Amino acid sequence: MAKITFPIGPQHPALKEPESFKITAEGECVVDVDIRLGYVHRSIEAACLARNYVQGQYVCERICGICSHIHSNTFARAVEDLLQLEVPARAKYLRVLVAELERIHSHLLWLGVAAHEVGFDTLFMYVWRDREVVQDLLEMITGNRVHYGFTTIGGTKFDLTPQMADKCTEGLMVLRERTEYYKQVATTESSFLKRVEGVGVLTEQQARELGAVGPTARASNVPYDARWVFPYDAYPELDYQPITSDLGDVLGRTIVRVLETFQAIDICEEVLRRLPEGDIQVRAKPRVPEGETVARCEAPRGEVFYYIRSNGTDKPARVKVRTPSLANWPATIAMLEGAYVADAPIIIASIDPCMSCTDR
């Protein structure tokens, strides 16, 4: 049969971001995939070197428009480690609250996009409608729908008033009810199941060898979640288990994400209950002592990794960012090979790819 090579991207309706996949297909079967990154390469690692730490945190937050809090949080944690700063307990809890709200928003967003990829626009619309609930909560707490600017080096910028906490509790209740409904739709609607069951299978061994992270790995039964393996912020005081599934296909990833949404709602409620009183910020010196450090965080898509080396000035000497999407590409290529062309968009979408993270 004749081989046909066609591009997905850089400008393609399945991808909201430009990235180029050259898919070679034999009939309807994918035989080879080539990824070309760099369309969103904004030279952020280099830009950090020319900026001081506060500006660097601002730019790093703009690595990704979905998990922006995680980036600024990880950056801040790395710098706090270099400065030997102890962050107030209240700030730690607030960071967890915003991180988990962000996870809810990201997972709902993904569920909608996944439904859109397989042509289920009604679910897409419903999920995104309810995503506005969590967007409103985030806007209320931080003042912006995306790019919250919530974390600062040494704590958080904004405090949570009791009224806000009440609103959060209300919103979380609505979300729990709606997520219950989506869980039911995503796991029982037969035409949706037809498109996700057994599609894009990644075995546990492949997931480990290819270095998959986040829900992609956890859906292949790899219980790796930086929140519980290397606890940070207030996570050591919150006792949860990583959510895994042994299905390994797109359905498994859907289930893991939906269950994680529930888990995130639980964590938010626990944080609201246990929120300690006190300061939210300690003063940080602009000059960072010489040294190097590593910080790991669990973003909605997987582990975010920062390596920062300081040379004793107010500007870093090296900032290295490893984002979960970049780590998941080798696994995605493995999933795509042998799949149907029609499944390519949903397989690519199933790792919740974030090109702006990948390229930085």
Place this chain on the structure above:
Amino acid sequence: MLDKIAGWALRKSPWVCHFNGGSCNACDIEIVAALMPRFDLERFGILLQGSPRHADVLICTGPITHQIRDRIIRVYEQAPEPKFVVAVGSCGTSGRPFCGKGAYSVMEGVDSIIPVHMYVPGCPPRPDAITYAVLKLLSTLDPKLADVLAEFEKSIPGIETMVQEGEPVAG
């Protein structure tokens, strides 16, 4: 007469094509959010099209990276006349904060490559502002839309500061 009808049709049915020129995703998500039940751009006849060939308005985000530069010109050329460009986000309007200090692979916003008719600054702008920008773009073609626009301005105070009209640039 025919021109009038064509103008009416264009105002009532502006199909948009979304182009990401290296943005961080936030603006793109907010553009999609504008199509969702809460904002529902379809009530103004706006449809999101996958192919630039079917679009009237290109919504461009991002500071334009060097790698995407040729592609955006191609997409612009692929769109049939008459066409309009809306630049969304602070990086889309100026390239900041990505361009400048230390950066080596970004341009200074969408208008360094193709003519822009409407700017929507904000990092990211709210979906209301994006809706408003498209409406305002259409109202430059149709004075009758001024009422809708005024109503919109009343319902969201301060929204008129969220959008900036572009210099009319020859294509």
Place this chain on the structure above:
Amino acid sequence: MPLFYVLIFPGFLFLLAFALFAEYFDRKVVARLQNRQGPPWYQPLADTIKLLSKEDIITHDADKPMVNTVPLFGLAAVAASFLYVPMWTKDWHFSFQGDLIVVLYLLTIPAFVLVLLGWYSPNPFGSIGTGRVVTQLFGYEVPFALALLAPAIAAQSWRITDLLAYQDDHYWFALITPIAFLVAIAGLVGKLERVPFDIPHAETEIVEGPMTEYTGRKYALLKLMFSTETVVGAVLIAAIFLGGPHLPWVTKAVAGTAVAPLVGFLAVVLKALFIVFLLSVIKAALTRLRIDQMVRWCLTWLTFPILIQILYIVIVGSM
């Protein structure tokens, strides 16, 4: 007079108006089901006029005469088929023995229009879309034709007016042959390439498939071709399975009076809109299938039941 029939009412102009209204109706229903407000009533008209007024780009390596004329053929074929479906009375003046076959034949032409356009388009999405159009054609075309064959066997005629007369005397075919009715709806969904069978132009996979490269006038014609095909298909199914202009009790009461055609006309329009409504609900409630799943599904859940239906009719009819 025939010219008036062909061009204005119930011919081309009325067909266009009805098609645009049906498109609006469809989009509105889907939007409401998705919790949105939906477009205003003039939206499809504005879309069409706008597309007609836009720049018409032909890629330089395309076969110009071919791509210019082929969309017209598609629209013309659908418009021609519309002449043979009765709009207000069962004594349709264009009717002749075998008109059902002609309508069926004319309604397959849009698929071939897409195949040709995809073939002449330099875009890889076009070629993949073309392959899918052809594969899908095998999936739905056979059960769709068989589904319309079932009532024809029962009424022992290939003439739509005879089928209408049969339904006047007995029950509507939707009640006599319910399986055939459901299969026909599913076949129509495949023919119109709507969710869950919108595989040939699945937006997130291959953009618009064969239509990706076509702009302005040609895209407008293609869109019109689909919306007119929706209307013709809906009216056809309304005529064959839902009694066309026939309404129980009412038709008998007004028979012979001046309002009879009007009642019949309203009945047909409402029934057709009901079919469109069903299509909209299906579109809002389901996920797109994959091409291999679609063909397998059509074989198991369309072809097989319709054969049983036909067997049943033949056995009952021979007794």
Place this chain on the structure above:
Amino acid sequence: MAETVEQTIEKLRQNYPGEILETKQVGLHEVFVTVPATYIVAFCKFLIEQGWWHLTTITGQDLGESIQLLYHFNGDEPPCITAVTEIATDDPKIASITPDVPAATMYEREINDLLGVVFEGHPRPGRLVLPDDWPEGVYPLRLDEIQKRAERDSENG
């Protein structure tokens, strides 16, 4: 925490047959282990056998005379190990670990783009993040390039 950082370092020194130049603790639970560049593939394989199965990423940085490569590994529990090695800036060549650790493919290509390190034996080399029209031999994260950009920025104000 399963073992302390000291215990881990001790265990590594005992189990690893090859040469370990230096060890130090970074942050809460990260161990940086310096090994000679020629043994990097063997050491990475050793780490994976010892339970640090996940290659988080590879960091490259230009220190002037040499380019430092940091292979960050983590396992199912703390601490994490980072293998550190240095190669000369004039002749930046090192064996690719991708054939043995498939997860490294993207990271190695990225470092090749940004720092010009040649990973010998990489199965699918090629440009990954830089634009197609980027000049050959210019590596944006090298110190001289950073310096050039800083001068350009100060000229522009």
